[in-house]
Amino acid sequence: MTMLTYTLLTDPAPLEASAAGRPPSTGTVYLLVTNTGQQAAFWSTITVQVPVGNGAGDLTSDFTTIKPKGEYGTWSGTRSSVSLQPGPQGSNAFQVTAPGGRASFAPGDHMVLTLEEVTVAPAAGLAVLKVAENTGRTRTGRLSSSVAAVSLVKTAAKEIPPPCDFRPDKVMLDDTDTLTLSWEGSDDFSYEILFPGGRRSIASNTRSWSPAAADAPKRATTYILVATSRSTPQRKHYLTTTVQVRNPVLEILTATTGIDTPWVQGTTDATKGRVTFTGTGVEISNNSGGQSTLTADKANLTGVNTEWVQGRSTDDGWISFPKEGVNVRRGSGHDWGSVFADKADLNGVNTGWVQGRSTDDGWISFPKDGLNVYRDGSRSWGNVAAEKADLNGVSTKWVQGKDDRDGWIDFSYYGVNVFRHDEGTKRWGVIGVNRIDHH
Template identity: 95%
Template sequence: MTMLTYTLLTDPAPLEASAAGRPPSTGTVYLVVTNTGQQAAFWSTITVQVPVGNGAGDLTPDFGKIKPKGEYGTWSGTLSSVSVQPGPQGSNAFQVTAPGGRASFAPGDHMALTLEVTVAPAAGLAVLKVTENTGRTRTGRLSSSVAAVSLVKTAAKEIPPPRDFRPDKAMLDGTDTLTLSWEGSDDFSYEILFPGGQRFIASNERSWSPAAADAPTRVTTYILVATSRSTPQRKHYLTTTVQVRNPVLETLTATTGIDTPWVQGATDATKGRVTFTGTGVEISNNSGGQSTVTADKADLTGLNTEWVQGKSADDGWISFPKEGVNVRRGSGHDWGSVFADKADLNGVNTGWVQGKSTDDGWISFPKDGLNVYRDGSRSWGNVAAEKADLNGVSTKWVQGRDDRDGWIDFSYYGVNVFRHDEGTKRWGVIGVNRIDHH
């Protein structure tokens, strides 16, 4: 039976065996030595033999990679380091030697030996062999006693999949920088897929921001692909979606409709705006003022407007007062002209009417009737007609169509018939077929 008591602890507890294709599993083994007796024990050496190999009963596959250290603590709380040295070549053991070759191990004192190890790949129970060289007196005979202390190695657990793939902002404005983050093990390699590209992530990184050229311009879904380094290889896929407040779209097809308070151009030069009000549509320019609608053709049921003008500022224009329509020329208020092939009217109120040329005859409408003028002047003109059906004619004379025809004038006394004779008033002849009088 040993004079000292040995307790084995591990971190993590239990230790996890290493797995093929993954980084080696590591852990720390703590061997706590205490004196639980009623009197001091004197010790010279304590040797800890470690099972080395890849089997279920082995702690580690490589003894040379174990990192040992030791510490001694008294009942009063004083701590001091102790030297831990490898044992003889091939022994796979560590040995602790008491200061001065022999030292008292008082009741309540303790010693902690720490071994940082790479854990063997097979799960199972590993037993460490502890040999103490102790005695009851400072100078008496020492004896060797052996104790077995054990620990459990569990099979490697499945690597937990990555989680919590998230953007730092769910809605991006034009100047915002996007950062995607996630939680995951170093046992995975990571890449991020997005429309038009993919990016591989360094093994120690758990966040990524797209470069300016890859920044989202519309709603974008990112895919995190985590690939295990174990055999067989496993892949995990996580997705997250980012919204853009002012998205850029190549085309937009809406099969049911679009509900929006306004639509605006994409650049400063074309930021005209269409606003949908309760009564219709308002068109604004890039400064917020009322603007222009340009179209090849407008098919309307009705149009309410103060005026209509041609496309040029010098074109004629039409205004709509209560009384009817005003036709103006140029950009001023001078009266303009109406050109038409035909006018079908119920009535015309006008000061005069003229042919299309300024040399054409024209008609004015004084209060007492109708004046016919020639050549755009105020010289009397002629009325030409095939037939006239009149209730009465007031005239000084009547002549045939030719200048050489006879003519009739109407004097105070009656009717005079003249023949054509170089402007002289020579009596003419009345020719009749029959005279029937009472």
């Protein structure tokens, strides 16, 4: 029976056995030595033998990783360090020696022998440490050797808790925002993030990731965190999170019911024309916000309200629409233009003059007094040719037959003169009648 009392404590309590494929389980073992007797005990050495191996009764598979230290405390509260040293090679033991070769261990005093950084053996079970003491009842008397067995529990390795709380720092991203994804998880997993078009492995001991500019989300994007255990067999866990983009970039959009939006705009500065939906219809704006152009192959409309219409080129003719009707202009200025048509069916025509298609054709002007007929595009009098004329009256200086050699009639102040054609002379002509009936 030992004079001193031995108690084992561990941190963590209990110790967890190491598992294959995972970082080794480590812990600290405390051996508390006390004197619970009524009188002092004198001690010389205390030796602690550690069971080494991979079995259920072994504490560790690697004795060399253990870091020992010791401390002595009196009932009055004073403390001092003691030297806990490895025993002979191959003994798998630690030994502490009393100062001066022998020291008093008073009732109520205690000593703590600490074994740090113990790599716990892989098999669960009860590990027994053997303690041997050299003690006696007097300072100079004979010492005796006694042994004690102290035990501790090693539990089976617990299942690694899966990663959790995979989250973005922002759920709605603006164009200039940088996305950061974070999560909680064990170092016993390796991590990888999957996203549309790519995958990225995460460095060890890292629990956050930000996509590079080339991988930044352009639209609503779902990220998948894949956690793979380092144990055998491997276990995988999948976590997802989704971020939204305030101004998404879409390759194609199909809406089966409709799209509700105040406006639609191009994606680049060069194409940032905008279509705005107002209460009365649609407005087309250019990339500076001013009114712009609508280009189409064909327009099928019920009506068009516009100030003017022009050809495709800036020097084409154009039509404006004043209150009085229609103005036809030519070029880009305000000079009058021409209307070309195969036929015109009109209720009336108000015009200064009318001419044939060529500039040397005859033309008609409309003075206040009536009608002027000119020839050759000049102001020389022209001829009116007709099969029949039904008139209320004719005011003229002379009348002649259709041929230049025909006779002609002159209307003088005194009456009527009848001439015959004779080389332009005024020789009297002949009046031929069938009958004269007069009163």
